[in-house]
Each structure stands twice: as C-alpha cells, then as structure tokens.
Amino acid sequence: MYGEIIAIGDELVSGKTVNTTSSFAARRLFDTGYSVRRIVVIGDDIPLIVECLNKSVQRCRFLIITGGLGPTADDITNEAVSRAFELPLIENQQILRKISDCEKRHGLSYDETFKRKLSMLPEGAELLNPDGHAAGYMLMHGGIPLFFLPGVPHQLENHVVEQVIPRLREILGKGRSVMQKTFKIFGLSEIEVNARLSRIESRYSGLSIGYYPNFPEVHVTVTLKGQSSDETRSACLDACSAIRNALGLYVIAEDDDTLEAVTGRLLVEKHAMVSVAESCTGGLLGQRLTDVSGSSAWFDRGITTYTNRAKEELLNVPHEFIEKYGAVSSQVAESMAEGVKKLSRTAYALSITGIAGPTGGSVEKPVGTVYIALSTPERTEAKRFFFPGGRDKVRATAAETALDWLRRHLTDGSFVPGYRPA
Amino acid sequence: MYGEIIAIGDELVSGKTVNTTSSFAARRLFDTGYSVRRIVVIGDDIPLIVECLNKSVQRCRFLIITGGLGPTADDITNEAVSRAFELPLIENQQILRKISDCEKRHGLSYDETFKRKLSMLPEGAELLNPDGHAAGYMLMHGGIPLFFLPGVPHQLENHVVEQVIPRLREILGKGRSVMQKTFKIFGLSEIEVNARLSRIESRYSGLSIGYYPNFPEVHVTVTLKGQSSDETRSACLDACSAIRNALGLYVIAEDDDTLEAVTGRLLVEKHAMVSVAESCTGGLLGQRLTDVSGSSAWFDRGITTYTNRAKEELLNVPHEFIEKYGAVSSQVAESMAEGVKKLSRTAYALSITGIAGPTGGSVEKPVGTVYIALSTPERTEAKRFFFPGGRDKVRATAAETALDWLRRHLTDGSFVPGYRPA
Numbered sequence: 001m002y003g004e005i006i007a008i009g010d011e012l013v014s015g016k017t018v019n020t021t022s023s024f025a026a027r028r029l030f031d032t033g034y035s036v037r038r039i040v041v042i043g044d045d046i047p048l049i050v051e052c053l054n055k056s057v058q059r060c061r062f063l064i065i066t067g068g069l070g071p072t073a074d075d076i077t078n079e080a081v082s083r084a085f086e087l088p089l090i091e092n093q094q095i096l097r098k099i100s101d102c103e104k105r106h107g108l109s110y111d112e113t114f115k116r117k118l119s120m121l122p123e124g125a126e127l128l129n130p131d132g133h134a135a136g137y138m139l140m141h142g143g144i145p146l147f148f149l150p151g152v153p154h155q156l157e158n159h160v161v162e163q164v165i166p167r168l169r170e171i172l173g174k175g176r177s178v179m180q181k182t183f184k185i186f187g188l189s190e191i192e193v194n195a196r197l198s199r200i201e202s203r204y205s206g207l208s209i210g211y212y213p214n215f216p217e218v219h220v221t222v223t224l225k226g227q228s229s230d231e232t233r234s235a236c237l238d239a240c241s242a243i244r245n246a247l248g249l250y251v252i253a254e255d256d257d258t259l260e261a262v263t264g265r266l267l268v269e270k271h272a273m274v275s276v277a278e279s280c281t282g283g284l285l286g287q288r289l290t291d292v293s294g295s296s297a298w299f300d301r302g303i304t305t306y307t308n309r310a311k312e313e314l315l316n317v318p319h320e321f322i323e324k325y326g327a328v329s330s331q332v333a334e335s336m337a338e339g340v341k342k343l344s345r346t347a348y349a350l351s352i353t354g355i356a357g358p359t360g361g362s363v364e365k366p367v368g369t370v371y372i373a374l375s376t377p378e379r380t381e382a383k384r385f386f387f388p389g390g391r392d393k394v395r396a397t398a399a400e401t402a403l404d405w406l407r408r409h410l411t412d413g414s415f416v417p418g419y420r421p422a
Numbered sequence: 423m424y425g426e427i428i429a430i431g432d433e434l435v436s437g438k439t440v441n442t443t444s445s446f447a448a449r450r451l452f453d454t455g456y457s458v459r460r461i462v463v464i465g466d467d468i469p470l471i472v473e474c475l476n477k478s479v480q481r482c483r484f485l486i487i488t489g490g491l492g493p494t495a496d497d498i499t500n501e502a503v504s505r506a507f508e509l510p511l512i513e514n515q516q517i518l519r520k521i522s523d524c525e526k527r528h529g530l531s532y533d534e535t536f537k538r539k540l541s542m543l544p545e546g547a548e549l550l551n552p553d554g555h556a557a558g559y560m561l562m563h564g565g566i567p568l569f570f571l572p573g574v575p576h577q578l579e580n581h582v583v584e585q586v587i588p589r590l591r592e593i594l595g596k597g598r599s600v601m602q603k604t605f606k607i608f609g610l611s612e613i614e615v616n617a618r619l620s621r622i623e624s625r626y627s628g629l630s631i632g633y634y635p636n637f638p639e640v641h642v643t644v645t646l647k648g649q650s651s652d653e654t655r656s657a658c659l660d661a662c663s664a665i666r667n668a669l670g671l672y673v674i675a676e677d678d679d680t681l682e683a684v685t686g687r688l689l690v691e692k693h694a695m696v697s698v699a700e701s702c703t704g705g706l707l708g709q710r711l712t713d714v715s716g717s718s719a720w721f722d723r724g725i726t727t728y729t730n731r732a733k734e735e736l737l738n739v740p741h742e743f744i745e746k747y748g749a750v751s752s753q754v755a756e757s758m759a760e761g762v763k764k765l766s767r768t769a770y771a772l773s774i775t776g777i778a779g780p781t782g783g784s785v786e787k788p789v790g791t792v793y794i795a796l797s798t799p800e801r802t803e804a805k806r807f808f809f810p811g812g813r814d815k816v817r818a819t820a821a822e823t824a825l826d827w828l829r830r831h832l833t834d835g836s837f838v839p840g841y842r843p844a
Contacts, residue, residue: 029437036436041463071613072616282709283709291814293780301725301729303726
C-alpha cells in the first residue's frame with residue numbers, strides 16, 4: 001500500500017518555505033494505514049517534474065503531487081503532466097464556473113490569462129471537489145490514482161482528509177491495521193527516555209517506538225501493525241500502559257492533547273483558577289494557557305511586567321527586593337506570583353523572571369538563568385533554573401517548566417518541577 | 423553547482439516531524455549560490471537509502487544526507503553508506519573521546535552498544551567538527567563531497583553554516599552570483615501583491631519573484647542571478663526600489679527583520695514606549711513584542727484580562743460598558759487601551775478583545791469578530807475587524823493587525839490599519 005509524494009515549488013526546494021503540507025498528508029495517510037515511502041521535493045522545472053512523475057508511477061500504488069496549480073507564471077504542474085503522460089490540456093468548465101462565482105462574490109474581475117491558466121487541465125482529470133474553492137484533481141494512470149493538490153496548506157489539508165483518503169479506500173481497499181499513539185514527555189532527554197523504554201519494544205511483535213525531539217518536549221510514537229484490528233488494538237493498549245508506567249509524571253500529554261489543556265482540566269477538577277506574572281517570557285505563558293479553547297473557565301489574567309517600574313506598580317514587588325536581589329531573583333519571582341495571585345484572587349499563580357539573552361547576563365546570573373515561582377493556596381516557592389540555548393529556547397523552556405510544575409503539583413501535591421532546578 | 427539533499431527518518435516520511443532541517447540547509451545553500459535541485463525524504467530503510475545514495479551521487483555536484491547518525495536502533499545511515507559504497511565501518515577515536523568527555527561532564531556512563539553505534543563510521547569519513555558535540559562527517563566519493571549531518575535541528579544548522587558551506591567553497595569554488603531579498607507584506611492577498619508586481623519581473627533579465635503565503639503575511643522573494651556580483655547587485659537594488667514603490671506601507675519588514683522589530687525601532691526614534699491590554703490573544707501580542715531582544719527599552723507591560731472581572735479590576739473598564747455593549751465591543755476595547763496606558767504612563771497603547779472561537783460567537787458578533795484599539799498621545803480609537811479561519815488564525819491575525827496599526831501610525835501619523843476593518 002505504499003505511495004509517494006512529489007512536492008513541487010521553487011520555494012520548497014530553495015528552503016524559503018518549510019514543506020509542512022507533505023508532512024500533513026503523509027501523517028494522515030499513515031494514520032489510516034496507507035504509508036508514504038518517499039517524498040520528493042523539486043522546483044518549478046518542467047523536465048524535472050516530467051522525470052519524477054514517470055519514475056514514481058512505475059514504483060508506487062498511489063501518488064500525491066502538491067503545488068504548481070495556481071494562476072501565476074511559476075505554476076507549471078499541469079503542463080508537466082501533459083508532457084509526461086502525453087495528455088492534451090482541456091478547458092474545465094467546472095473551474096471556470098468557480099472563478100466566475102468568486103468574481104461575483106468579491107466584486108472582482110480576473111485577468112483572462114489567469115482564468116485560462118487555472119482552467120486548463122490534462123485530459124481525464126476529475127475535479128476532487130467541484131463545489132469547493134480549490135481545484136485539486138485526480139487522474140488515473142495505468143491503474144494508479146494520481147492526486148494533484150493545491151500547495152496552500154488549508155486547501156491541501158481539506159483535500160487530503162475529505163477527498164484523497166475516501167477515494168483511496170474505494171480504489172485500493174482498506175489499509176493494513178495500524179494503531180498509533182503519541183506520548184509527549186518533558187524533563188527527560190531523548191536518551192533518558194530511550195533507556196526507560198528500550199526493553200518494552202522487544203516484547204511485542206509489530207511494535208516500533210520512535211523518538212522525536214520536539215523542543216522542549218520529546219515525543220515518543222508507538223506504532224503497532226498487525227493483521228486484525230482487535231489483536232493490534234489490545235497489544236497497543238498493553239504496550240502503552242507499560243510505557244506510562246516507565247515514564248510516570250514525565251508524560252505531560254498524549255496524542256493531540258497538550259500540556260496546557262491537561263493543566264486546564266486539572267484546574268477545572270479542583271474548581272480553581274490560575275493567573276500568571278511574566279517578565280522574560282513576555283506573555284508566552286498566558287498565550288499558551290489561552291491556546292486552549294474555553295480557558296476563561298480557569299485562566300483569569302496574565303500580567304507581563306517587562307520593566308522594574310511595572311513590577312513594582314502592578315505586582316507590588318518591593319523596590320528594595322529589586323535593588324538588593326535584582327529583578328531576576330527568587331525574592332522577586334515569589335513576590336510577582338503573590339502579587340498577581342492577590343490581585344486576581346485565584347487559587348494558583350505562576351511567575352517567571354529571567355535572562356533570556358542575548359544580552360543582560362553576568363557571571364553570577366548568566367543568560368539562561370530563570371527563576372520560576374509557584375504559588376498555591378498553602379505556600380509560594382521559587383526555584384532557580386538554567387535553560388541552555390538562545391533567546392527563543394530559554395523562553396520556551398521557561399514557559400513549559402512553569403506549566404509543567406503546576407501540572408505536577410495539581411496531580412500529586414508535590415513541589416517538584418519536571419525540569420531539574422539549577 | 424546543483425546539489426541534492428537526502429533526509430532520512432521514519433518520523434519524516436510518516437509526517438510525524440516536519441522536515442525543517444532540509445529547508446534550513448537548502449536556504450543557506452541557496453543564499454550562498456549553491457542550489458539544491460531535489461530533496462528526497464525516505465524512512466529508516468537500508469535498501470532504500472542505498473538506492474537513493476547511488477542515484478544521487480551520479481547526478482549532483484554535492485550531496486547532503488541528514489539523520490540516522492544517533493545511538494538508537496533506528497539509526498542506520500552509517501550501515502547504509504557502508505553497503506552503498508562498499509566501505510568498511512571503522513571505529514572513530516575522535517568520537518569515542520567526545521563520548522567520554524560527555525560522560526565525565528554529566529557524570530553519566532553510557533551503554534557499550536550505544537558507544538559502538540555512535541563511533542563506527544565508514545572508512546574515509548572525516549569528522550566535520552572534531553571538537554564539537556555532534557558527529558557529522560564528510561566523505562569524498564568519486565570527487566563529490568557527501569556531507570552526513572545529524573538530524574537534530576540546531577546541530578544540523580551549526581554544521582551547515584560552519585562546516586558545509588566553507589568546505590563547499592574550498593572544493594567547488596564560489597557559487598554563481600546571487601542576490602536575494604525578501605519583502606514581508608501584510609494587508610494584501612497573494613493575488614493582490616502579484617498584480618502590483620507582475621510588470622516589474624519582466625523588466626530585468628535574471629530576475630525572478632516568488633510569492634509565498636506565510637500566514638498572516640505574504641512573503642515575496644526577489645532573486646537576481648548574474649555573472650558579475652556588481653551588475654547583479656545594482657539590478658537587484660533597482661528592482662527592490664520598484665517593488666517598495668509598488669507596495670508602499672504594505673511592506674512591513676524586509677529580509678530577517680520582523681514587524682515587531684520595525685515597530686520597536688520606530689518607538690525608539692520617538693523616545694516612546696508602548697503597553698498592551700489583551701483578551702482573546704491571551705498574551706500573544708506581548709510575546710511578539712518581547713521576541714525582540716532589548717524590547718524593554720520600548721515595551722513597558724502587557725495585561726491580559728481574560729475574565730470580565732479582571733478587565734474591570736485591572737484596567738478600570740466600566741462595569742456598565744461590559745453589561746451594555748459586551749466585553750467584545752469598541753467601548754471596551756478603547757477602555758482597555760486607555761486603562762493600560764494610564765497605568766503604565768506610556769505614550770502608546772494597544773488593546774485587543776474578540777471572539778477567537780470555536781465557541782462564543784453570535785449572529786451580531788460571529789467567531790472572528792475582533793475589536794482593536796490604538797491609543798496615542800492625542801486620541802484613542804477602536805475599529806471592528808472580522809478575521810476568518812479558526813482560533814489560531816483569528817488570534818494571529820489580530821495580534822499582527824494591532825502591531826501593524828501601530829507601525830503605520832508611527833510611520834505616517836494616520837489612523838488607518840493595514841487590514842481592512844469590517
């Protein structure tokens with residue numbers, strides 16, 4: 001059931017644009033039991049596209065081609081298909097209708113060459129979604145389905161989910177039974193995770209465990225392939241509970257769940273809210289919490305005090321603390337957390353103050369030094385951390401550590417963060 | 423001067439991980455005049471790696487292979503190289519030394535099979551950075567340099583910049599003269615940008631303009647290739663000023679510059695600071711402003727009031743406004759901006775309140791309705807916007823529009839945002 005993807009675009013092969021669309025397509029296919037064996041990325045170059053099309057159709061069961069369907073001069077996929085398979089380009093009435101609908105809706109009038117470019121498809125092309133906006137199409141060649149999809153991410157994503165996968169099911173039948181599960185881990189390195197899980201892998205036939213650093217987390221993917229879906233399912237559930245035991249609280253979330261969503265649910269269970277006070281992260285912690293839809297049920301407010309004056313005025317951090325210990329200190333971190341907690345009257349508060357760099361470091365407090373404080377109904381405690389990497393990594397690890405600390409505290413009541421304090 | 427990249431990893435071909443590292447390498451190479459013609463992504467599959475290696479070395483001038491050099495069982499690049507080119511694997515003393523240094527530094531003791539796996543390299547391999555942590559290497563094959571690089575992003579990035587490009591210069595000589603420039607545009611669609619620039623492209627030989635939607639921005643890349651660097655440079659400067667004229671204030675930043683950094687510099691020029699009050703963006707606006715190192719010179723504070731109570735308490739939003747007009751209204755947006763400006767005594771303030779979804783919409787105020795207010799030393803004004811797309815897109819466009827509005831105001835004094843109000 002192997003397929004291939006050919007991604008076309010100068011912007012992809014010159015590295016200007018990251019090829020997220022191929023990853024999306026490959027992942028969705030994999031999850032439904034159709035695997036991609038090879039992804040080939042090439043530029044807007046007709047002879048090269050012709051060569052790649054001809055090679056791929058000889059070795060795979062299905063082929064997805066992305067990009068180059070647009071109206072601009074660099075969109076040449078249709079012409080390449082016409083040459084590769086010796087198919088004339090024919091005006092597609094459905095596309096012309098889409099364009100004229102679009103013109104009416106937006107009060108625009110498109111150029112004739114634009115219209116012509118968009119509407120000339122290789123003979124035999126069948127529009128995947130005649131009623132939608134984008135004009136992806138399918139072409140059968142020697143019994144192999146070829147899917148030509150727009151390169152724009154959300155259009156491609158709709159086409160893959162709503163058109164490509166259902167059609168593959170019709171043409172090729174159901175894929176092999178595959179169960180897949182992702183564990184998201186924070187506080188252990190890839191090697192440490194591997195060491196904890198290496199024995200589990202050999203216990204199950206058809207099980208493979210993949211380790212993917214996904215800064216600042218490590219993601220572990222468990223894939224189980226088998227003949228029957230019942231057998232695959234039960235082996236997968238078994239392996240997953242062994243993995244959960246081996247990793248304990250280091251597992252911050254599973255599958256599409258996130259650290260912030262898990263933390264939010266734990267707060268809801270306790271009928272509690274959280275507020276945050278940030279300095280070097282500049283709002284990142286609040287932004288992550290509010291990534292979760294419905295977070296207003298458990299997130300009250302975030303205060304970003306980037307200057308010392310703002311810390312004193314808004315959070316009541318004593319001027320002497322800043323003078324004596326510096327803005328990056330456990331005293332100021334604790335005072336920030338208590339300040340925002342008092343203002344918001346939430347049960348919990350988090351604060352972050354640190355030196356994200358590249359400037360501002362000193363011998364005692366080098367770039368990467370961050371104090372995080374957790375304030376609970378019982379007490380407030382700050383810990384000092386050292387996060388390596390540049391500005392973005394320091395900020396990302398600091399926000400993750402703060403969230404993770406709250407999650408752990410809400411889970412077992414302890415004051416131990418997942419990332420080791422410095 | 424064409425090269426190829428082979429990216430190895432089940433996580434890449436199954437779509438679990440997005441292939442950002444190939445994009446990084448391709449872009450850096452392109453910018454220095456070495457182009458990548460093809461990127462091939464395959465899984466951890468020895469026969470397939472062998473096949474791809476053998477094909478690529480026959481058609482390119484240099485080859486970069488990423489991934490599969492690590493210590494875990496799925497790291498099989500070295501074995502594939504050994505088979506493809508019939509080279510024995512030989513223990514590399516420099517790697518063994520790196521490992522033992524690492525063990526000492528972290529007080530660890532690695533497994534013998536780990537060590538052996540990491541240290542067995544194909545005969546002729548030359549470590550790229552014997553003093554560094556990662557173990558990328560170069561191998562000459564039939565006069566073609568093959569660079570084997572670790573798949574971990576920051577290790578790969580260091581290797582490309584510090585090792586691969588300088589060595590390519592030594593081996594292949596300087597690349598063709600290439601000038602490249604990126605314009606970042608906000609407030610016009612890709613088609614609108616294209617319509618404004620289409621005539622410029624034909625005026626210069628060797629000029630190509632690429633259009634890359636980079637939500638919520640459109641990025642335009644201008645590439646000029648020529649024989650001499652002087653001639654290329656002057657034609658590129660010329661084309662760029664024509665583009666600047668055609669797009670005017672829609673250009674928010676150029677090259678690696680960003681909207682937030684540009685806005686910060688404009689504030690510094692005016693000796694002014696900004697503060698922000700956020701609701702649906704939850705801290706995203708503050709986070710973007712503080713992405714800029716040194717932003718404490720012009721960013722004072724950010725207040726995220728996610729609940730109505732927080733809006734009233736912290737920002738002095740009148741309770742009647744929320745009752746009468748709703749939390750998502752021009753009155754509340756203006757009151758939020760004025761509230762944070764008063765607290766912080768900054769010259770400028772921005773506020774955002776809206777319905778990011780997926781819940782909370784109504785007939786009058788559907789999901790995507792956002793009010794943004796800009797407060798200047800002279801006056802405060804809120805505008806209503808409608809941003810399409812899901813939660814993430816609504817939030818991203820809202821933060822971008824607020825920043826862009828301030829940038830435009832600081833540039834020409836007008837109160838006109840780049841994104842058209844609803």
